[in-house]
Amino acid sequence: MNYNELSEIPYFGEPTSNITLLSLVHNTIPEINAEQLQVYLSLENLDLSFNLISEIKASSFPRMQLKYLNLSNNRITTLEAGCLDNLSSSLMVVKLNRNRISAIPPKIFKLPHVQFLELKRNRIKTVESLTFQGLESLKSLKMQRNGISKLMDGAFFGLDSIEELELEHNNLTEVNKGWLYGLRSLQQLYVSQNAINRISPDAWEFCQRLSELDLSYNQLTRLDESAFVGLSLLEKLNLGDNRVSHIADGVFKGLSNLQILDMRNNEISWAIEDASEAFAGLNKLSKLILQGNQIKSIIKKAFSGLEALEHLDLNNNAIMSVQEDAFSQTRLRELMLNTSSLLCDCQLKWLPQWLSDSHLEQAVNVSCAHPEWLAGHSVLNVDPEDFVCDDFPKPQIRIHPETTVALRGVNVTLTCTAVSSSDSPMSTAWRKDSEVLYDAEIENFARYRQQGGEVLEYTTVLHLFNVNFTDEGKYQCIVTNHFGSNYSNKAKLTVNEEMNLPADIPSYLSSQGTLSEPQEGYSNSEAGSHQQLMPPASGYVHKGTDGGTGPLVICSDCYDNANIYSRTREYCPYAYITEDDPLDQTLSNLMVQMPKETYPAHVQHETSTLDNLIADREMSVFLTNHDRISEKKLPSQQTNEPFQLPLWGINKDLGLSRSHCLHQQSVHEAPRALRSEGVLDDDREQAASPRPCHRLCEHNFDFNRTRNMQDYSETT
Numbered sequence: 001m002n003y004n005e006l007s008e009i010p011y012f013g014e015p016t017s018n019i020t021l022l023s024l025v026h027n028t029i030p031e032i033n034a035e036q037l038q039v040y041l042s043l044e045n046l047d048l049s050f051n052l053i054s055e056i057k058a059s060s061f062p063r064m065q066l067k068y069l070n071l072s073n074n075r076i077t078t079l080e081a082g083c084l085d086n087l088s089s090s091l092m093v094v095k096l097n098r099n100r101i102s103a104i105p106p107k108i109f110k111l112p113h114v115q116f117l118e119l120k121r122n123r124i125k126t127v128e129s130l131t132f133q134g135l136e137s138l139k140s141l142k143m144q145r146n147g148i149s150k151l152m153d154g155a156f157f158g159l160d161s162i163e164e165l166e167l168e169h170n171n172l173t174e175v176n177k178g179w180l181y182g183l184r185s186l187q188q189l190y191v192s193q194n195a196i197n198r199i200s201p202d203a204w205e206f207c208q209r210l211s212e213l214d215l216s217y218n219q220l221t222r223l224d225e226s227a228f229v230g231l232s233l234l235e236k237l238n239l240g241d242n243r244v245s246h247i248a249d250g251v252f253k254g255l256s257n258l259q260i261l262d263m264r265n266n267e268i269s270w271a272i273e274d275a276s277e278a279f280a281g282l283n284k285l286s287k288l289i290l291q292g293n294q295i296k297s298i299i300k301k302a303f304s305g306l307e308a309l310e311h312l313d314l315n316n317n318a319i320m321s322v323q324e325d326a327f328s329q330t331r332l333r334e335l336m337l338n339t340s341s342l343l344c345d346c347q348l349k350w351l352p353q354w355l356s357d358s359h360l361e362q363a364v365n366v367s368c369a370h371p372e373w374l375a376g377h378s379v380l381n382v383d384p385e386d387f388v389c390d391d392f393p394k395p396q397i398r399i400h401p402e403t404t405v406a407l408r409g410v411n412v413t414l415t416c417t418a419v420s421s422s423d424s425p426m427s428t429a430w431r432k433d434s435e436v437l438y439d440a441e442i443e444n445f446a447r448y449r450q451q452g453g454e455v456l457e458y459t460t461v462l463h464l465f466n467v468n469f470t471d472e473g474k475y476q477c478i479v480t481n482h483f484g485s486n487y488s489n490k491a492k493l494t495v496n497e498e499m500n501l502p503a504d505i506p507s508y509l510s511s512q513g514t515l516s517e518p519q520e521g522y523s524n525s526e527a528g529s530h531q532q533l534m535p536p537a538s539g540y541v542h543k544g545t546d547g548g549t550g551p552l553v554i555c556s557d558c559y560d561n562a563n564i565y566s567r568t569r570e571y572c573p574y575a576y577i578t579e580d581d582p583l584d585q586t587l588s589n590l591m592v593q594m595p596k597e598t599y600p601a602h603v604q605h606e607t608s609t610l611d612n613l614i615a616d617r618e619m620s621v622f623l624t625n626h627d628r629i630s631e632k633k634l635p636s637q638q639t640n641e642p643f644q645l646p647l648w649g650i651n652k653d654l655g656l657s658r659s660h661c662l663h664q665q666s667v668h669e670a671p672r673a674l675r676s677e678g679v680l681d682d683d684r685e686q687a688a689s690p691r692p693c694h695r696l697c698e699h700n701f702d703f704n705r706t707r708n709m710q711d712y713s714e715t716t
Contacts, residue, residue: 002026009036021045028052032060040064049073049095056083065090072097072118079108088112097121097142110134115161118142126150127179133158140164147171151179161185168214169193175215176200183207192216192238201226212236216262222246222435233257240264240289246435247271253281261285264313265292270478272302274487276434280305291315291336296484297394298322306330320369320484321394324350335360342379343394343483344368349387352380370483393422393483395458401475401491408495412464416477416488419455424482428460433473441465469495 001010006027012019016039029051037043045068053074063086076099084091093116094109101122107130109117115137124146132138138159148170156162162185172194180186186207196218204210208230220242227248228234234255245267252258261282271278272295279285286308295317303309309330319339324347327335335355342348355361361380368374370393374382399417406412420426428444430437441463449457458479464471474490 009033011036011039017041019043023047024051026050030054032056034059034062037064038062044068044090046070054078056080058082058085061086067091068093070095072099074099076101079105081105081108082110083108085110092116094118104128104131106130107133113137115139119146120144122146124148126152127155128152129154130157132156136160138162140166142166143170145169149173153178154181155179157182159183159185164188164190166190167194171195174198174200175203177202177205180204180207184209186210188212190214192218194218196220199224199227201229204228204230208233210234214238215242216240218242220244222248223251224248225251227251228255231255236260238262239266242266244268245270247276247278248434249276249278250280252279255281256283258282258285260287262289263293264289268293269295269317269485270431270434270487273297273299273485277301277304279303282306284308287311289313291317293317296320296341296480298326300325302326304329310334312336321347322351323347327354332358332360334363336363338365340367340376341369342366343370344374344377344379344382344387345371346387346389348379349384352382352384355380391421393420393424393481395420395426395479395481395484395486397477397479397486397488398457399459400489401462401477403492405494405496406467408468408497409466412467412471412493414462414464414475414477414491414493415459416462416479417457417459418479418486419449419457420481420483421455422481422483423456426456426458426479426481428458428480429478430460430462431476431478434476437462464493467493467495471495 002023002025004027006024007029009022009024009029009032019040020042022040022043022045025047027050029048031053032048037046041064043064043066046066047068047070049070049072051074053071053076055076055078056071058080060083066087067090069087069091070093072095076096079101084094088111090113091111092113094111094114095116095118097118097120099122101119102124104119104124104127106128109132111134114135117132117135117138117140120142121144124143125148127143127148127150129152132141132155136158139161141156141159141162141164144166145168148167149172151172156165156179159182162183165183165186165188168190170191170193172191173196175191175196175198177200180203183206187209189207189210189212192214193216196215197220199215199220201224210231211233213231213234213236216238217240220239221244223239223244223246225248228237228251232254235257237255237258237260240262241264243266244263247268252261261279268278268290270276272290272293279288282305285306288303288306288309288311291313292315295314297320298314300323303312303326307329310333312327312330312332312334313336315336315338317339318341319337320341320343322342335358351366355364364380366379368377368379368382371390374386395418397416397418399415401414401416404412404414414430416428418426426446428442430440430442443461443463445459445461447457448454460477460479462475462477472493472495474492476490477488479486479488
């Protein structure tokens with residue numbers, strides 16, 4: 001009797017008692033009348049959707065054997081206590097979608113046989129504890145589009161048989177074990193299109209039988225190590241369309257049965273570009289969706305451990321480079337890849353043949369962007385001889401940040417330098433423990449230099465002031481330009497409580513068998529408990545141009561203060577060579593980055609040419625024997641970084657009181673660009689016989705800082 005103008009439940013005479021299904025959809029019935037339903041003795045299925053019913057009273061239904069009840073698309077605002085009690089012996093399906101219900105009284109559903117309950121598109125904001133107690137046979141509960149913002153602890157307690165819970169399009173902000181309490185049989189949980197920004201560490205304690213979890217379209221920015229603990233039976237996980245940028249190491253290791261992982265439209269490019277093995281532990285994963293993650297390069301270890309992977313979606317990533325053997329550990333049967341940004345050099349020569357041999361060309365649409373004469377050409381049509389390495393437009397890191405041990409309270413500086421043959425602007429970011437540092441104090445410097453042709457060199461410096469234990473971690477820089485990103489080694493920062501030194505350092509060292517007597521350069525301070533280390537008079541010997549010795553000298557200004565390294569350097573024909581000093585050698589590690597309170601600066605030797613080296617009260621770096629550059633140490637220092645120069649002057653807060661230089665004789669070798677990858681030949685550049693001198697100056701260095709890389713220009 002659908003689509004009529006009935007205002008009440010009709011009576012059909014004697015046949016009424018035999019009717020088992022009654023459909024009265026799209027009529028104008030305003031209420032449910034028990035007297036009108038009493039004559040339907042055999043009724044099992046009643047559909048009153050799309051009527052004008054505004055409430056369900058305790059007296060609305062007579063005792064009857066109804067199994068299916070649909071009251072959706074009415075105007076119901078009130079559910080009286082006990083309103084469905086007369087149907088409790090038989091009712092199995094209840095639909096109350098698209099009504100105006102704003103609150104569900106606790107324990108109102110005393111329906112032990114109901115298996116399916118739908119409350120979609122109502123106005124329920126809060127679900128109180130024990131709301132659904134009495135539905136012990138319920139298998140599916142659907143509450144989408146209610147605006148639910150709060151689920152109280154135990155909101156679903158009593159649903160001992162539930163297998164499916166749908167909560168999409170609400171305002172939930174957190175997944176925690178409180179509102180999941182009691183859902184031990186739950187297998188499918190759908191909470192997409194909410195505002196979830198956190199998964200509590202023990203969220204899944206009471207629902208470890210999940211096989212499918214949909215967290216898509218939420219506000220997750222990180223996946224902590226405990227995010228999925230306990231979900232060893234999970235087979236499908238959808239994290240698409242969040243803002244995930246941090247994936248903790250081993251976050252997926254417990255998901256040994258996961259078969260499908262959807263992470264589309266997030267910000268996890270680093271997981272594919274850096275050697276982090278983010279997907280380790282997913283031994284049964286067969287389908288991985290990574291489209292729209294701003295991935296520019298794919299490294300060799302990106303998919304290590306995914307031996308069962310058959311379907312890989314990398315669409316919409318503008319990928320520029322793919323290392324050989326990146327897919328060798330998988331069983332790919334379908335590769336979805338569309339990019340017109342590929343860097344078609346010698347490192348990509350393997351790709352066309354591999355695609356052909358693997359029969360994966362069907363869903364692949366890839367073309368070159370560089371070099372220019374191959375731009376727009378399909379990779380599949382490029383002659384193998386045309387894949388050559390004439391330059392290196394993608395940034396290559398030449399100076400990595402160094403692992404550091406510092407005392408609490410000192411300032412720490414981490415430096416990273418990259419070069420590129422392209423003049424495409426570079427940008428940088430710093431990460432701590434795989435998380436981007438958005439509010440870090442960073443200085444950036446750019447310049448051109450000659451290296452078998454002109455290259456762009458970019459230096460980024462991370463300043464950590466007054467370090468504390470919360471600053472401990474692994475730091476890494478990322479350098480990016482139009483052609484891709486490169487990731488530095490991870491430098492570990494360790495912060496100690498303090499450093500307690502004996503009052504009489506030489507005597508202490510002597511007692512340890514290190515010294516036989518106090519050495520020159522050691523003196524007591526006025527306080528008597530702190531010591532001042534001064535450069536010993538015999539610690540340096542001047543080597544003249546004729547090979548003989550002479551008085552110590554201080555060279556003239558060797559730096560062009562407008563840049564870190566000037567193209568036009570002044571050279572000083574002198575070099576300092578050091579004789580072994582046991583005290584300096586023993587104390588060198590103790591003196592690095594000690595706070596200013598530990599060693600107050602007092603001038604003790606007026607004849608020393610370096611008497612004010614550590615005089616300033618804001619001094620944060622002590623130059624010890626470990627830091628001096630000698631002719632003997634030079635080769636080992638420049639083995640890996642041929643053109644690296646010391647960046648002692650890069651910290652603008654050093655505030656040294658006088659200018660000092662260390663001189664060394666050196667042969668500078670131009671770095672082999674991408675030497676390890678065979679991109680360029682071994683070109684060498686040698687400096688003239690005069691030795692470059694490098695000094696630490698008192699000036700507030702400017703260095704033509706370029707915080708915005710669009711603004712930097714060549715310095716001469």
